[in-house]
Amino acid sequence: MTADLAVVGAGPAGLAAAVTAAGRGLDVTLLDAAERPGGQIHRHPARGPVPRPVRRLTRRLRGVTHLPAHHVWTVVRDGDTWLLHCVAGPDEAPATVRARAVLLATGAYERQLPFPGWTLPGVVGAGGAQAMLKGGLALPGRRVVVAGSGPLLLAVATTLAAAGARVPALVEAADYTAYARRLPALVRNPGKLAQGALHGGSLLRHTTRLLTRHAVTAAHGTRRVEAVTVARLDADWRPVPGTGRRVPCDVLAVGHGLVPQLELATGLGCATRRTPDGTPAVAVDGRQRTSVPGIWAAGETCGVGGAELARTEGEIAALCVAGDASAALARRRARLRAFADAMAAAHRPRPGWTDWLDDATEVCRCEEVTAGRVRHAVAELGALDARTVKLLTRAGMGWCQGRVCGQAVARLAGEDPAPDRRPLSCPVPLSQLAHLPEAGPEAGPAPEAPAPEAPGAE
């Protein structure tokens, strides 16, 4: 059976696209790695209540073939259609979906910048902390420092405070006054302004200190985090000497915004662009078409911009697949994208953050590679980019395949992060690879027809 449209990712963009496309009479298959729809932003425990926006959309998913717990590990062309190969369910069973068009709505993951002590228990990702709260984590009375950069921090601090945690400090590396320079974009987004004010207000009631142009440059503790050092930053995010002070805490929630999840798109050969915060994202046109005909992308994959933008892009993509368009949606997208760009520019990590690292700081946690070894590879062994650092240190070769350390390693190698290339977007059992269906001649975007192969050794 061939679907008209396969949507990868059931977050806001994917859900909106699936519902819209099904509404236009298309036969839609929605695949998602998680057990339940909603994506990261609407992550909810299996037995807990379903968040309202998800309920609203899932109610309309009737007519959509929803495949939860399906992790798409690659998308390949097969004649006029696309094959989506999946690892499905807890048994990691093989599954393949065939579709005429594909929408990538694979979302984003949290950017981590390492610092001394970041591997201590009690140091959690900011997004992770929010997910834990949604999962019912009890925090009454605990002191949680929220640090990093990006609009998510305000939301996390607010949620934590509402859940009874004490938030002694919200430490933001960027300068919110940077938003002022982008005022036109903000003025056209009254909703965003109101949301920001709301977060600020509830935090004030909880006596949280808001420290902009500051960073947590070290976490301290023996068995778990007990305190953090907070230092003032210069314009390049270098700590200003003599400004460090200790803030006791039980938990540090730290995150530096989100970065688009790109590997399915890069595997297909989709062109990327560099967003104002320095990360690569899938390049799309006004109707969410990627550079590869037959492949659309929507949501954070195209540049982080929040749920509303993601839903808008999902709808635009679905309409385009159905052969339709909406001027109102296009206007809304332009407005929201301008705001997202303003935010991204304000929170772009400045190169001086690498000064937080001492040589003993672990950069790659999977392979236990320190900043000192990365610096040695760059300075002494001729590594000019993250790929060569990986080859010479194993940084990024472990379980996470560089998802956690990739951004940091690229910066230490002196470059902006390159678009992720991971031909396998998740681990795949060898038995599954060995029994892949024999497709027709694989015509990827190849410059010449692939010849049959004769394998052998190096």
Place this chain on the structure above:
Amino acid sequence: MSHVPDAVIIGAGVVGAACAYYASRAGLDVAVIDRGPVAGGTTGAGEGNLLVSDKEAGPELDLALLSIRLWRELADVLPPETEYEPKGGLVVAPDETALTALRAFAEAQRQAGVEAYEADADRLRDLEPRLAPGLAGGFHYPQDAQIQPAMAAAHLLRASGADVRPGEEVTGVLTDRQGAVRGVRTTRGDLHAPAVVNATGTWGGRIAELAGVHLPVLPRRGFVLVTEPLPPGLVRHKVYAADYIADVANGSAALQSSAVVEGTPAGPVLIGATRERVGFDRTLSTAALRRLAAQATALFPVLGGVRAIRAYHGFRPYLPDHLPAIGPDPRVPGLHHACGHEGAGIGLAPATGLLAAAALCGGRPALDVRPFRPDRFPEQKGPAA
């Protein structure tokens, strides 16, 4: 820019690094230029196979035998991070026909100086307890070894003391009025030297063209699968099936298969590699992955439940007769080549470097270099295809 080195080596892969190492050891002052980082091309995608087992008796095997000896010496010089492991190879034959063919193949190798020991089914099990049952037999090649190729290249370069200039692209080869090489033009200026070594792997044809000569180096794609980290000792040798040997020397692109399976010090098992002629196509071939996984699980059924966490590809530089081009190019005085090693560049690097250094110094080569003459391919006539 007053300093003039004795030679400029283009290419900071393992072959260029070995050329730099042996040239420096011979007393030459060399510079190594690469448009990318160290080990940024085929070296970085290599598995680090140092094999004699897969080479039929002939000039390439002679080069491999010399290299295996040199790698053993280098292992004492290079730091432990290069992960040199003389683990040995094990070539298995699924049935009697393959075993008979393998026996004849190994006998010819033995006469050329290869250590090869026949292993019956019981001996196979001693050597590799996790091998599938029912194999007819095989041969053990104790000389086969393993190295981490990017580390080997980086540390050979470091040990050479050469002036290493990554991120600098050669845009022209400078010649004098008589047509002799006098240096290279790069994106950062001119670098004068009386000799230039083309160690640019898959780009070898392009550099030759800049120097005005024809060298038909082509890319041949290979995929490698990397598993999740596994306990040590699961796979102890470099293990592959016998039909592979027919493959390497095989000019045709017919479908034949056998993956080399081996463990690594860090835990993952490597399975590789395919050989495909698809130009510089970087898209994933699920057919290639299927083949690798099927071969590996046929040899080691225990791997069926193991997950692949990464797949990567590289492009092997090959010449039409599957032998590298090594030594001076008689068409352009001062131009030397050290490229076109196909999938064996890591293994053949030290011998290539030693031969290249001898040629640069005007010394006697350690073995007969005539089969590797860079001008052995006739110019293509007529309109370009």
